[in-house]
Amino acid sequence: MTPRINFSHHYRKMIPAVGWESSKLLDVLPVCLEDLSPEFLRYDTSYLDGGEEKQYQLPKSGNYMILLLQANSGAGPIWTTIRSQWSKNGGLSTRHANKLEYYKSHIGEVFECRITE
16 A cells, blocks of 8 residues: 555645655654744745635644655655654554654655645
């Protein structure tokens, strides 16, 4: 079964025609949200809603991770997504509550990336 990453919106970083829907996980970088620049947060969380730019709201601080992905199954441009290190209800099953370990165990694999609005 192909591992999957779900997104709540079509983010601006998801450039059409580069094959982001099938992306290879290159690395998992643990981060504290408070250490990330406002510019990077804006890049990673921006999406359009009816022509208006909005940002997915993240907490001001906390233990998160950056998934470093390569589109087109590893042959396209590199892009990222910020994720919590821990599963919330509706996320991965309880056997994958520690998402940092889960994603690290899948480095090198191709993920199906899909929007579940």
